[in-house]
Amino acid sequence: MAGRSELRIIRMKDSHLPEVFSLIDNENWGWEFAEIQQIYGLDQGSSVVALDGRDIVGLVTCIDFGSTAFIVHVIVRKGWRGKGVGVRMIETVLADLDSRGVSSVELHANPEAVEFYNQFSFKRLEDITFFAKDAPHSFPEPSAPSESSFSWLSPDDAPALSEALSTVFGYKKEDVEKALSKTPPHQALARIVSGRATAMFLSRTGRDLNAAGPWFMDEPTRAEADGMIRTMLSAVPAKRVDVLSPASNEVAKATFESCGFSVAKAGIVRVARSNSAANRYPGSVLSLGHLGLI
Structure with missing residues (x-):
């Protein structure tokens, strides 16, 4: 085993992805290889690996959306934990993001x-x-309410989708639009009132699962949320559906449970490093994006 001084932190390459996925898959988090390829495809310059010779002993996957970046995975191989590998990788990633003017991670x-x-x-x-x-x-x-309360939008209309999402979630419209342009959702459901989206729910379909979110509703009620999620569930392929939801949102919790969802993992903590005050999601947010902004 190489010592700390011999460890190299380098930018992740396409050739690293199979071994990167193997390390991620060992953690049993349920990620698909196609999702790791998607993360790398969104940003080929912000993720890093820690190398001991040619062996990957640590990794950080990260997406720079513009003014905001999202770190998706931080993993150190067993046997290397507690030796400063994670610190060196995070320091490298943050220094790079700072040099580009990213204001929030x-x-x-x-x-x-x-x-x-x-x-x-x-x-x-x-x-x-x-x-x-x-x-x-x-x-x-x-x-x-009935399905007629909602309408299906074009998943490829990144400007329209990002306008509504950025206002509610507090991210810059340009960042959200850039992300949606590169990886449009497969389904986009909305409630339009007087030309404005008062609710929006996106979903993406992978090989084995549907990643549902982000999802917001102005002043959500159980009946409205129940109607919207059932409309979405009726349209997605017959695969597992995953959602991430603010733990404080009782309407979301009750809605997911009534529709047959179970808690896969509780107590995940959202943390941020920001030049300005980072805020909790408002009560209108029922589900957030699996990759931060999207």
């Missing part, structure tokens, strides 16, 4: 890791709950 951390990120000026914002639902997604009883 977010990530989702396990509770026991929050103290680790505090040393890099990350602040705890809120807890996130990961819900999952297996197929099928049919509901014999009628949902309320």
